[in-house]
Amino acid sequence: MLFLGGRSVKNRLTFPSRTPGGTESPAGGSGALALHEVTKHYGSGENRTQALKGISVELARGSFTAVMGPSGSGKSTFLHCAAGLDRPSSGEVWLGGTPLSGMRESRLTRLRRDRIGFVFQAYNLLQALDVRDNITMPLRLTGERVDPAWFDEVVERVGLTGRLHHRPAQLSGGQQQRVAVARALITRPDVIMADEPTGALDSRTGAQVLTLLRDLVEELGQTVLMVTHDPLAAAHAQEVLFLADGLVVDRLMAPTAHAVAGIMTELGDR
Numbered sequence: 001m002l003f004l005g006g007r008s009v010k011n012r013l014t015f016p017s018r019t020p021g022g023t024e025s026p027a028g029g030s031g032a033l034a035l036h037e038v039t040k041h042y043g044s045g046e047n048r049t050q051a052l053k054g055i056s057v058e059l060a061r062g063s064f065t066a067v068m069g070p071s072g073s074g075k076s077t078f079l080h081c082a083a084g085l086d087r088p089s090s091g092e093v094w095l096g097g098t099p100l101s102g103m104r105e106s107r108l109t110r111l112r113r114d115r116i117g118f119v120f121q122a123y124n125l126l127q128a129l130d131v132r133d134n135i136t137m138p139l140r141l142t143g144e145r146v147d148p149a150w151f152d153e154v155v156e157r158v159g160l161t162g163r164l165h166h167r168p169a170q171l172s173g174g175q176q177q178r179v180a181v182a183r184a185l186i187t188r189p190d191v192i193m194a195d196e197p198t199g200a201l202d203s204r205t206g207a208q209v210l211t212l213l214r215d216l217v218e219e220l221g222q223t224v225l226m227v228t229h230d231p232l233a234a235a236h237a238q239e240v241l242f243l244a245d246g247l248v249v250d251r252l253m254a255p256t257a258h259a260v261a262g263i264m265t266e267l268g269d270r
């Protein structure tokens with residue numbers, strides 16, 4: 001995320017205008033992810049909901065950003081648009097410099113598989129497969145070969161050496177989430193997108209998973225974007241982005257849980 005000098009940067013994000021071809025990201029492709037004036041509405045007429053009202057953000061490579069906001073503020077919609085799971089109503093999303101608008105569904109699916117790693121609250125592991133096969137699943141889907149050195153490094157980083165032949169049911173929740181992190185990492189994605197990654201874990205195990213994500217950022221230069229409701233979880237990020245009513249209304253660098261909770265209270269979160 002661009003550092004703009006601390007809190008209260010409402011409406012101070014500026015982006016150069018797009019090139020005539022509309023194919024260049026605001027940072028000339030150097031950022032991991034960029035959104036420019038992204039809006040999203042659902043339904044029409046009386047049922048119309050404006051979930052995102054014009055979001056412009058950029059994630060630098062090797063950054064760890066948390067997204068927070070009251071219920072209904074647009075966090076999931078933001079994540080889904082950023083990941084190409086949902087199409088914005090207007091605006092543009094660039095992933096690693098590639099614009100997503102106008103991309104056919106099949107290409108978008110491939111891009112998501114190759115360049116985004118997903119970590120969900122519910123782990124989403126395949127129960128019939130062992131740890132090794134769960135981790136390598138994204139590569140096997142595309143028929144890519146596994147780089148043994150990278151596989152070993154990923155497994156060691158997430159602390160699963162010695163568990164490769166276990167099935168998910170034989171692992172603790174924290175271990176299962178670490179399998180999911182390894183699976184997200186194996187393709188060396190532009191961004192790991194984590195949606196409430198510690199929502200199902202106790203606080204100590206959750207903290208271990210968050211420390212792992214932070215280490216991936218600091219030591220491997222991985223980019224991580226995480227949606228969370230938990231100020232303690234958000235405090236592991238380098239920056240927190242606050243959404244309210246479909247807009248980015250505040251940002252906090254080097255967050256503490258206390259400061260995050262304070263802003264959430266100001267935003268009317270109960």
Ligand SMILES: Nc1ncnc2c1ncn2[C@@H]1O[C@H](COP(=O)(O)OP(=O)(O)OP(=O)(O)O)[C@@H](O)[C@H]1O
Binds near residue numbers: 043073074078
């Ligand atoms: N598929 C959909 N159809 C219609 N409205 C939707 C849809 N998805 C989200 N919305 C609406 O868009 C707004 C933003 O929803 P979103 O799920 O992005 O918020 P959120 O911040 O993730 O909420 P929560 O913290 O409760 O999960 C809400 O008003 C929601 O009702």
